[in-house]
Amino acid sequence: MILCLVAILFPFISAIAILDGVKSQSRISVDEGANIYVTMDMYGRNGVIPIEMVEPIKKVDGVIKAVPRAIGRIYISGKLSVLLGIPMDELSSVSFIKGTLPKSGEIVIGKGMADALNLNINDSITIGVRIMAIIDDTPYIIKREYRIAGIFDSQSGIWASDLVMMSIDDANSVFETEGFATDIAVYVKPGYEASVSKSLQRINTFFRLQTKGLVKTYFERGFNIKGGIFAALYTLAFALAIPAILVSSGFGMSERRKEIGILKATGWQTHDVLETVLFENMVLAMISAPLSFIISFVWVRLFNGFFIAQFFIAGIESIPSFPVPSKFMPLPFLLSIFFSLVLTMVGSIYSAWRAATVPPAEALR
Amino acid sequence: MSFIRCECVWKIYNEAKPYEVRALEDVSLNIEKDSFVIFTGPSGSGKTTLISIIGCIDRQTRGRVYIDGKDLTDLSDIALSSLRQKRTGFVFQNFNLIQGLPAWENVSMPLIPMGIKENNRKHTAIHLLKRVGLSERHEHSPEEMSGGEQQRVAIARALVNNPDIIILDEPTSNIDVDAVGLLIDILSDLKREGKTILMASHDENMLKNADIIHELKRGRLVK
Numbered sequence: 201m202i203l204c205l206v207a208i209l210f211p212f213i214s215a216i217a218i219l220d221g222v223k224s225q226s227r228i229s230v231d232e233g234a235n236i237y238v239t240m241d242m243y244g245r246n247g248v249i250p251i252e253m254v255e256p257i258k259k260v261d262g263v264i265k266a267v268p269r270a271i272g273r274i275y276i277s278g279k280l281s282v283l284l285g286i287p288m289d290e291l292s293s294v295s296f297i298k299g300t301l302p303k304s305g306e307i308v309i310g311k312g313m314a315d316a317l318n319l320n321i322n323d324s325i326t327i328g329v330r331i332m333a334i335i336d337d338t339p340y341i342i343k344r345e346y347r348i349a350g351i352f353d354s355q356s357g358i359w360a361s362d363l364v365m366m367s368i369d370d371a372n373s374v375f376e377t378e379g380f381a382t383d384i385a386v387y388v389k390p391g392y393e394a395s396v397s398k399s400l401q402r403i404n405t406f407f408r409l410q411t412k413g414l415v416k417t418y419f420e421r422g423f424n425i426k427g428g429i430f431a432a433l434y435t436l437a438f439a440l441a442i443p444a445i446l447v448s449s450g451f452g453m454s455e456r457r458k459e460i461g462i463l464k465a466t467g468w469q470t471h472d473v474l475e476t477v478l479f480e481n482m483v484l485a486m487i488s489a490p491l492s493f494i495i496s497f498v499w500v501r502l503f504n505g506f507f508i509a510q511f512f513i514a515g516i517e518s519i520p521s522f523p524v525p526s527k528f529m530p531l532p533f534l535l536s537i538f539f540s541l542v543l544t545m546v547g548s549i550y551s552a553w554r555a556a557t558v559p560p561a562e563a564l565r
Numbered sequence: 566m567s568f569i570r571c572e573c574v575w576k577i578y579n580e581a582k583p584y585e586v587r588a589l590e591d592v593s594l595n596i597e598k599d600s601f602v603i604f605t606g607p608s609g610s611g612k613t614t615l616i617s618i619i620g621c622i623d624r625q626t627r628g629r630v631y632i633d634g635k636d637l638t639d640l641s642d643i644a645l646s647s648l649r650q651k652r653t654g655f656v657f658q659n660f661n662l663i664q665g666l667p668a669w670e671n672v673s674m675p676l677i678p679m680g681i682k683e684n685n686r687k688h689t690a691i692h693l694l695k696r697v698g699l700s701e702r703h704e705h706s707p708e709e710m711s712g713g714e715q716q717r718v719a720i721a722r723a724l725v726n727n728p729d730i731i732i733l734d735e736p737t738s739n740i741d742v743d744a745v746g747l748l749i750d751i752l753s754d755l756k757r758e759g760k761t762i763l764m765a766s767h768d769e770n771m772l773k774n775a776d777i778i779h780e781l782k783r784g785r786l787v788k
Contacts, residue, residue: 467650
């Protein structure tokens with residue numbers, strides 16, 4: 201019975217812990233990031249923005265700095281990763297495990313990627329392979345080779361694990377978007393976000409502005425959808441678990457029925473029997489919930505959320521290559537006690553009541 | 566007025582169905598207080614059914630049963646449980662002990678709903694186990710005991726609430742000869758204490774000790 205409850209509760213607690221951990225880390229990332237992200241409107245969606253727009257943006261009152269970024273997804277040795285191109289001086293804040301800041305033609309990669317692809321300093325990797333033309337059955341290929349100058353610490357967050365960073369000029373060369381940035385990250389003085397937004401909109405009416413608040417909303421929405429999907433799946437699992445619990449808790453089991461018959465035959469009242477069953481269920485719930493909590497804690501912290509984490513963090517495999525963020529809060533713990541109680545009650549109270557309300561001779565037969 | 570009285574008692578299983586079974590048919594009898602009564606008869610004659618109804622663990626289909634003038638027929642589940650708790654002690658043919666629990670806990674089980682503290686329950690249970698010759702085995706669970714020992718634990722449990730009616734169902738069917746002798750001694754003591762003993766049995770050794778023998782055949786009282 202306890203094992204059955206743990207099997208139901210453990211994924212629930214683990215998933216909620218990971219979801220809360222990822223959410224928390226996302227919030228921190230957004231909080232530490234830029235105040236406004238500027239792109240160009242391209243038929244109602246985000247389009248690239250000319251890098252020359254950085255200068256007028258910098259001059260807006262309240263702006264601390266404006267950082268052009270080139271961001272895109274690329275494959276490196278078959279592994280999907282994120283390429284981030286930013287000005288060289290912005291890379292100085294990255295904490296390196298090995299190597300140094302990259303120069304032109306060099307890149308730095310996250311530890312997760314280095315471990316996964318067995319890469320080291322001075323290794324070369326090919327990025328942005330493209331067939332330009334096929335003439336007389338001969339493909340003309342563009343290949344760009346980059347030397348790994350440094351490996352940075354991916355402990356800092358789940359987003360950094362599979363990240364490749366290089367200068368924005370090199371990134372633009374890979375994406376073939378010379379002179380443009382994917383967006384411009386604008387950092388402003390406290391209290392200036394609204395006035396800077398207005399000024400930016402005045403500079404160019406085709407600017408699309410995403411404020412920190414908006415980015416947070418997108419994050420929350422994304423996690424809520426994931427959380428909702430999980431809740432729906434869990435409800436289904438929960439519903440399927442009830443018959444399993446019914447069987448394991450003694451629905452129709454002659455042994456349990458016989459025990460209740462013995463108790464009734466020796467003078468127990470029906471309410472005495474039900475009180476005992478209730479107490480047993482509470483004990484089961486009080487054992488199962490903390491046990492599930494401990495197993496979840498060990499699973500997520502020691503085994504790094506093996507298998508479970510992939511459902512909540514996009515683009516990772518069953519064995520995550522970075523420490524999976526997690527946050528064990530009291531609410532899931534209390535909920536797991538509640539779920540245990542509900543499951544055991546549904547599974548046993550009715551069958552116990554039925555056994556206790558027939559004549560003992562019938563229950564013992 | 567008789568201490569226990571049965572008036573035209575019928576017990577029918579699956580009544581009005583093609584596979585209806587008449588376990589008891591029109592049984593009427595009177596049992597006096599402090600008597601040792603044995604119901605005998607072949608297997609399936611209705612002995613167990615009759616003592617189960619008198620012992621308040623089953624209900625008759627028709628007829629009336631009185632204990633000390635109280636009609637059991639229309640008693641609620643609560644009232645019947647209360648009667649079982651205060652007045653009857655039942656020793657089942659297969660003992661019906663709870664596996665995995667030590668002997669003393671099995672014996673003291675009826676005392677739990679009375680709110681008696683564990684220490685007192687244990688003390689009472691060990692005292693009764695001593696009386697049936699099992700004081701050394703109070704921590705042993707039923708699965709570690711012989712049939713005769715389990716039966717003595719069941720007897721101690723039947724006595725724990727100090728009932729005035731002790732009911733035993735085929736008590737010699739699962740025990741050896743030595744245990745039968747010990748059982749007769751225990752029952753003699755109980756009779757001396759003024760307990761009314763009802764038993765379903767066809768064991769000659771038991772029949773010799775009975776005050777009254779009722780014979781049942783195919784659910785009818787024939788003697």
